Amino acid sequence: MNHPSPAPELLQSSPRRELPHAMLEALRARFGERCSTALAVRQQHGRDESPFDVDPPDCVVYAQSNEEVAAVLTLAQQHGVPVIPYGAGSSLEGHLLAVQGGVSLDLSGMKQILRVNAEDLTVTVQAGVTRNQLNTEIRHQGLFFPIDPGADASIGGMAATRASGTNAVRYGTMRENVLGLTVVTASGEIIRTGSRARKSSAGYDLTRLFVGSEGTLGVITEVTLKLFPLPEAVSAAISFFPSIDAAVQATIQIIQMGVPIARCELLDANAIRAVNLHDRLGLREAPMLLMEFHGSQAGVAEQAQLVQEIARDLGGEDFEWATTPEARSRLWTARHHAYLSALQTRPGCRCVTTDTCVPISRLAESINESVREVEEAGLPYFIVGHVGDGNFHLGYLIDPAVPAERETAERLSAQMVQRALRLEGTCTGEHGIGLHKQGFLVDEAGEGAVALMRQLKLALDPRNIMNPGKIFAL
């Protein structure tokens, strides 16, 4: 594993705790072979897609029901042992590293789609169901679940990180699309939040307290989601621009005109170069917007016409349409491969990824300055972005053997975050805080708000067993 280590200050407040023999024996008695201490299994569970060194848990338990999760948490509470919920392993900020040791609670076996209510556009799934699995199983009913963070993440993990992705500009994020949850609390109690009603004013919004809590308040085991009818018409288009700024200005106008665009993604020339190499796409290596329109035939045509006019005014060229599912799939596969493709342009490199999100009118300043800084610094990079939301990712491709590159990337990343905060945005649009952005969270929310978050954490998890050391140190 060729990850640079987390900054030492993150580890100082995180001594590893012991897994008592009695607890391990109790887990083995209950879970048998579904409780593993094999090194390979522990190492696989002690990392995610972040550029951190692996930090393995002491054991891995594969749970299959709410009651099994509750049993693990009851034991963990009794013994003061950390528990780290694990879904698909696709998080990006060190969420899964066992910085204080403990149990990785693997929910990937909880893969049942419990109930589709097509007539209400809702579904209830177990946490380990992935978004592709869900969409495959509901497509024949004319339904889809739009949240698409790229990776085939688990729905539980997407809820825990408040994920969003390419369709959020039209359909919202997990914040807007989770109706209710089943949660096992730190004390091992199974509770339900929300209902299948579209709205409610019944007490505190526990659903949205757990959405985005990164496993630090309890274990999400079931999720009730909103679904959407498959649109009557879907059309995707790409357009190339003379500069990133021109592509961003086009995006700003599309959003400000109120066009209900379903997806509006930016790829810079570096990202295109990478996907061309990886997928032999032969795309022009210039800043590109990849857009998708959903609606009635007439509605899609209306949106497309407006967007073409905007793009043309800003020098957008080669407006190419993809109306068949196959042609669309080719473009979106390229988009989803951008990260991996970019990594392959510099063999042996690691990627430090940013995730700022700003109000749409500030997006040009946010991107343009970041590009200027990375060009000056001379680090290889690429940009992909959910620019319709004001959210983009700049990936710095660093050589892990050269500490100066890591330092440069971290400095540029910090400058970008400070700028996003000045522009009234956020340090993370969709990846979460994890280990890596804890300092940024304080800069963004303020000491007072973070202190309040700590109070909430301590109220619900006084022994700090739930994914300790993530979001903030206690």
Add this chain to the structure above:
Amino acid sequence: MNHPSPAPELLQSSPRRELPHAMLEALRARFGERCSTALAVRQQHGRDESPFDVDPPDCVVYAQSNEEVAAVLTLAQQHGVPVIPYGAGSSLEGHLLAVQGGVSLDLSGMKQILRVNAEDLTVTVQAGVTRNQLNTEIRHQGLFFPIDPGADASIGGMAATRASGTNAVRYGTMRENVLGLTVVTASGEIIRTGSRARKSSAGYDLTRLFVGSEGTLGVITEVTLKLFPLPEAVSAAISFFPSIDAAVQATIQIIQMGVPIARCELLDANAIRAVNLHDRLGLREAPMLLMEFHGSQAGVAEQAQLVQEIARDLGGEDFEWATTPEARSRLWTARHHAYLSALQTRPGCRCVTTDTCVPISRLAESINESVREVEEAGLPYFIVGHVGDGNFHLGYLIDPAVPAERETAERLSAQMVQRALRLEGTCTGEHGIGLHKQGFLVDEAGEGAVALMRQLKLALDPRNIMNPGKIFAL
């Protein structure tokens, strides 16, 4: 004041606390004439639009800034005195009653629209700004704020009760439309939550913890909201149906077809009779849907055609259009007067109002059974509803001098809530819990979830000074 009293069990756990002389003196020293102990002022602040007896606070303070709110809370914390935030006084579940005495903190003077960012479709307002004030002041910029609970409520109060209303079926509720808050915590600290970015994964969702907290966790003093461009085309229509069931079936089909209808309101024959008397409208006294469509000219025409076909299939007649602002305003005024008009049909009566919300496929069962029960019981009633959301209000018009009528209304209301919960809905779509629905909250969320809410409350407000006795007793 002719309100029936709250049920005695609500008051048992709520002894009044003393307002120490030292605190009153400190408030007078700081606020001068903006601190009042006049009986009339206290009585005006000790009630809302619920059918409860007035329960006046010990004094009323008119705050004009975050710092003034913080000063009041710092004193209240020191002396253990309750503080009840007060906006426009239009809440419906006893939220404003000073059941434990203390200070009513009137924010109606905080009426500044702090910043409109038209280019980002956001606005930041002080909590005392009302929705009509906001819409009047942003209209010339081609913008509007859609959440419309009927009353000209304050934005702070709407956030605190997670309000919704007629446009929620298209635009969402306060849950979806608040981007960030300034909150003064129980300890008197001023914190900010959220940002102007459209999405964020930065830590716990404090914004949505305070939205819907009914003043029990802190005082909301500023709110950053999403705005929307005024639609290019707006069209309203009414249609009359042979039965409530037919009107509800039409609604269910409209929603299930995915029509992006902006408003879809039901008025039953009793409600129409009342508004005819009050506003001389001459409407046919039959179940009516009042609908509004927003979009491009072509989009509105498309929606309207689809809805007319659905309505016609269900016996909907007299599809009448109102395309001018004046004609629309006449219909919506009638809708907004329905509550007041209904009260006037039975002089001296009070109204016990329900607020269940169910998944759309269950709406017919929810309404039809409730109508059957109230007809059998023989109480005068009326129905208005945001039926596109699965939410409706049945108002029982009771004679406050006849305890049996109150008991019958409460029994029918409880039956309706139990049915809504069986149908996987909620006891309150938009009014909140307040004093009146605390038992229902436990039925809905379960003891475990309510216990978790109490833990959150105690963590943020250990002396229980923030609107004590609301949502749950401690």
